[in-house]
Amino acid sequence: MAKTGEIAAFALGEKKTAMVNLPAQFVTSSTADMKGQKYSDLVDYANNSEKTNDLNNEFMTDLIDLKEQFSKPGYANRNSAVTETHPIFGSNKLNYDNHDISVLRRNLDEAQENGNNIHELAFSIRGDWLVKNNLYDPETRMIDQNKLKHAEQEVAKTLINKGFNLPLGEDENDVVWFGVIHQDTDHLNMHLWFAKKSQETRPKMIKQEGKYKGQPIGVIPLEVIEQAKRQFRKQLMSSQELMRHQEILKGIGGFKKEIVETAPENLLNDRHAKTIKQIYDALPQEMKGRWQVGNAHLTAGKGKMAKANQLTNQLLDDLFAKELKPEYEGFKSLAQEYDAINVEDQGVMQKGQSKWSENKEDDLRKRLANQLYKHLAQIEDTSINDIDQQMSELLNYVKKSGKGDNTGQTKIASGPQEKNWDSKMFSKTVHPNSKHMGDQMPVRGGSFTKISRLWRQDIRAEANAERQFLRNQKKVEQEKAQEEYESQTSRGM
Numbered sequence: 001m002a003k004t005g006e007i008a009a010f011a012l013g014e015k016k017t018a019m020v021n022l023p024a025q026f027v028t029s030s031t032a033d034m035k036g037q038k039y040s041d042l043v044d045y046a047n048n049s050e051k052t053n054d055l056n057n058e059f060m061t062d063l064i065d066l067k068e069q070f071s072k073p074g075y076a077n078r079n080s081a082v083t084e085t086h087p088i089f090g091s092n093k094l095n096y097d098n099h100d101i102s103v104l105r106r107n108l109d110e111a112q113e114n115g116n117n118i119h120e121l122a123f124s125i126r127g128d129w130l131v132k133n134n135l136y137d138p139e140t141r142m143i144d145q146n147k148l149k150h151a152e153q154e155v156a157k158t159l160i161n162k163g164f165n166l167p168l169g170e171d172e173n174d175v176v177w178f179g180v181i182h183q184d185t186d187h188l189n190m191h192l193w194f195a196k197k198s199q200e201t202r203p204k205m206i207k208q209e210g211k212y213k214g215q216p217i218g219v220i221p222l223e224v225i226e227q228a229k230r231q232f233r234k235q236l237m238s239s240q241e242l243m244r245h246q247e248i249l250k251g252i253g254g255f256k257k258e259i260v261e262t263a264p265e266n267l268l269n270d271r272h273a274k275t276i277k278q279i280y281d282a283l284p285q286e287m288k289g290r291w292q293v294g295n296a297h298l299t300a301g302k303g304k305m306a307k308a309n310q311l312t313n314q315l316l317d318d319l320f321a322k323e324l325k326p327e328y329e330g331f332k333s334l335a336q337e338y339d340a341i342n343v344e345d346q347g348v349m350q351k352g353q354s355k356w357s358e359n360k361e362d363d364l365r366k367r368l369a370n371q372l373y374k375h376l377a378q379i380e381d382t383s384i385n386d387i388d389q390q391m392s393e394l395l396n397y398v399k400k401s402g403k404g405d406n407t408g409q410t411k412i413a414s415g416p417q418e419k420n421w422d423s424k425m426f427s428k429t430v431h432p433n434s435k436h437m438g439d440q441m442p443v444r445g446g447s448f449t450k451i452s453r454l455w456r457q458d459i460r461a462e463a464n465a466e467r468q469f470l471r472n473q474k475k476v477e478q479e480k481a482q483e484e485y486e487s488q489t490s491r492g493m
Contacts, residue, residue, distance in 0.1 A: 044074030
């Protein structure tokens with residue numbers, strides 16, 4: 001990140017650069033004490049007539065090491081980086097005056113005296129993304145600082161309350177934090193510093209072993225930082241961009257629902273009978289009842305489930321190329337469109353990193369595979385539909401009929417390792433107890449019919465659960481809105 005030497009002269013046209021980066025760092029109180037540095041050195045009294053001295057700042061990149069920031073008094077609100085007379089903000093105000101700064105400094109010094117870490121996170125936001133979301137006008141070089149600050153206020157709650165094993169503060173007044181917007185680099189930067197004020201005594205918040213045993217935990221998990229980035233983006237998106245995202249995701253969800261709901265009737269038919277029989281034979285019988293794809297991809301070549309997974313993946317390829325081709329192509333096209341959005345927001349994927357669309361397709365395939373395995377296991381466990389017995393009866397029928405060559409039919413072998421299902425075994429019209437019905441093949445139970453029925457029951461249960469969840473969410477939102485209205489009414493607002 002380069003220093004521009006100007007205010008709000010952000011770089012444009014960086015299509016492969018992430019919308020926002022969020023590096024995190026922290027300094028322990030002992031490290032700062034050893035160097036004679038104060039947490040409160042980060043801020044100074046914001047006043048036009050007493051601006052921070054910016055000597056040697058001309059060549060300073062904005063995201064310097066937190067340890068170095070203390071050696072530059074007033075780094076947070078230095079004159080070359082801000083446009084406001086009072087640029088520092090916190091949880092309750094968007095512009096701290098000199099009194100607020102005095103209180104802030106005392107709280108920061110208290111946090112340091114009590115042995116707590118000070119944390120910093122810096123939001124580095126690309127100019128193109130700011131323009132697209134109506135946050136920056138490159139002609140006037142004006143930015144919507146209030147909207148940016150409100151977004152950081154919300155994200156600060158997430159980082160402070162969910163970034164550690166427990167909320168960082170033991171009550172709402174036990175954390176001191178402040179932020180600022182810097183505009184003197186090619187990306188807009190928003191900084192957030194925070195620390196616990198009272199001495200940390202909770203075991204879950206203290207390192208229990210290693211070099212830093214006894215000191216407060218400092219590292220915020222990457223997944224929390226990623227959550228904060230997503231929350232920050234959503235807070236700042238324009239209504240048009242947010243609607244575009246929602247419409248694409250809604251379309252993807254619609255195609256996925258269509259695929260899941262119609263998969264049984266398209267998979268469980270004569271055309272796929274032989275392949276499903278091969279999948280059943282490849283499933284490890286010692287794992288009966290525990291047939292799952294697991295964390296591996298369907299195409300992975302290792303593990304007891306590998307062969308069944310690979311056969312199932314080929315079955316799904318066939319299904320998506322024929323019966324469900326329009327739905328699958330629609331799903332894949334919209335998912336790839338969302339990949340493009342992710343590049344705009346997060347930058348180009350790193351080598352070896354899966355795209356969003358690839359993860360979504362993998363999830364879809366695993367879901368269909370696991371449902372098929374589940375119901376194959378249930379059929380296998382039902383004595384009236386015992387598969388080996390079905391095939392024994394089928395073989396006897398073939399022998400008695402004198403049709404051993406069975407032109408146009410699947411070869412039936414007597415050996416347990418060479419079992420093959422004739423597609424006619426899965427007739428949906430055969431009575432469960434029938435032995436012979438004219439020229440029809442003898443089938444005990446109609447396996448595909450039962451699998452299909454059970455599968456559809458699962459789908460209906462999932463759909464009902466989802467609808468109930470949405471109804472509950474709507475009820476909660478309505479109750480919350482009513483509470484807010486009553487609260488405002490009671491205050492005479």
